[in-house]
Amino acid sequence: MHGAHSDGARWPRDRRGRITRSRDFDAVYRRGRSAASRHLVLYAFPREDAGDDPPRLGLSVSRRVGNAVERNRVKRVLREQFARIAPGLPAGVDFIVIARPGAAAYVEERGSAALGERLGELAARLAGAG
C-alpha cells in the first residue's frame, strides 16, 4: 500500500473520520481488497486524492445482526475499537467494516476488546498481503 503511516496522528471520531458519500462506499466495495472472519468483514481502499489525511471508517450493520438497540451497540463498539487500532493504519485509506449476524452475541459473551482484536487481525492480514 502506498502512503505514509499515520503514526500516532489521532483518528478523528467525528464525521471527518467517516465515509459519508454513497459513491465512496461503492468505490471501496468495487475496487478495494477484503478480508473476512466469523463475525466481521473488512474492506480497504486507498484514495488517490487523500494524501496524509487520516484513515476513514464506514460501517455496515444489517437488520440480521439484531434489533436497533443491538445494531447501535455494535456500531459504537466498532468505532471505539477502530480508534484503538487507527494509529497503526496507513493514512489516506478508506475502511468499511461489515458486522455479520452473531457479532452482537460475541460482544455480549467475550467483551468489546475481543471484537477489537478480531478487527486488528483482519487489518494485519490486509497489510501483510499488500
Added chain:
RNA sequence: GACGCGGGUCAGGCAGCCGCGGACCGGUUCGUCCGGUCCGAGGAAAGUCCGGACACCGAAGAGCAGGGUGCUGGCUAACGGCCAGGCGGGGAAACCCGACGGAAAGUGCCACAGAAACGACACAGCCUCCCGGAUCCUCGGGCGGCAACGGUGAAAAGGUGCGGUAAGAGCGCACCAGCGGUCCUGGUGACAGGCCGGCUGGGCAAACCCCACCCGGUGCAAGGCCAAGUCGGGGCGCCACGGGUUGCUCGCCCAGCCCCAGGUCGGCCGCAUGAGGCGCCCGGUGACGGGCGUCCCAGAGAGAUGGCUGCCCGCGACAGAAUCCGGCUUAUCGACCCGCUACGGAA
C-alpha cells in the same frame, strides 16, 4: 395480615475523567478550526392496525364498483378510540368480557346420522269404529283420527303440572319462556316495568345481501428551491390507431407513441411552538371543555447517549426518535402510591 380486583407514577442513582449530535455566544492564521454555556430517546420511540394534520396529483368532474363501521347517548380535528348507560355472559364479591342492526326483502347453505333439516304432514307407533278368525287376554284386514312417546343429531315444531279425550293435541287453566299491540308509565335514547291479545317452530349474515353512517388517490423517498449535467441524440417500427387521465364507464386532455442510448447516486428548505407539557380555578357523573399563570423540552442524514473508575441497592426487563399528532395492539425484570371486595384477627 395475607389473597384478589381496579387506577396511577417510575424505568437504577450519585460523583470524576475522556468522547459524540445540535443550538447560541466569543475568537478566527476565516479550515465547520478552537473555547464556553445550554439541551440531547420511550412507555411502548416497536408492529404499521386505524384516524387526522400537512403536501402533491386529477377538469381538486359525475356515477358505479369497492372498502370500512355496526346496541344507545355523548366526547373529539377525526377515529375501528374514549366516557356514561342499556342488554347478554362469567365470578362469592370488588370487578371483568362481548363485531351486540336486520333471517315475515330476496338468494343460498345446514355434511354424517336420522322417518323427517325447512313449509317435513309421518319410519317404528297410539286409538275409536267396521269385517273375519277367536270369543277372557288376542291376531289379520279396512274407512278414519292423532303426533304425546322412541332412536339420530349441534339443532326436531314451546317447558312443567292439572284438567280433558277413544287415543291425543294451548283443546282449556296456572306459572315460566317466546311473539305481537295504533296501549299506559319512566327515560333524550338503547331499554325497563305494567296491561291486553292470541297460542306460537329453527340456525348461519366474521355466506351473498339489505339498512344506516363514513371514505377521491398517493404519500416527507410527499413536495419546493439552487447547483451540476447529458441532448435541442439515434432508429428499420406504429401512425387515426394509440397514449394519458384513479379500478370501470361516460366525459376530458395529448399531438405524437414505441424502442435504443444518455443523465440523475450534490446542497438548502420542508424539520419541530405543537389539536404541546405542568400548576391552579370553573362547568360536567365522566370522557372532555373553558379561563389564568408558567415552561421551551432531540432534530440526525451511513444516521448522535458510549468507554473507564468509585460507592449504594434487590446487579437493572422490553427496547432507540427519522414529517408530526390522537388512539389501538404487541413486548416487558421489577419498585412505589391510592381506592375497593370477600376472609381471618384485635378493639
Added chain:
RNA sequence: UGGGGGAUCGUCUAGCGGUAGGACGCCGGGUUCUGGCCCCGGUAGCGGGGGUUCGAAUCCUCCUCCCCCAG
C-alpha cells in the same frame, strides 16, 4: 421510512366451510444373475395465539418469519 405479496408432507404444489389430494424423494416388498426402469404398499403436512360456526387449512383478528418494490 413508506408501499405490496406470501407461509400446506423433506422439496414443488392443488384444495377456499364437513374427505387434506398429486408429483419428486425416503422406507419395505415384488420382478432381475445384479443394478436401473417398472409394479404394490407405507412414511409423513395446513407458521403460532384467540374468536365466529354444530364444525375452520378455508372466514375474522393479533403476533412471528420470509420475499419484492420505491433513493
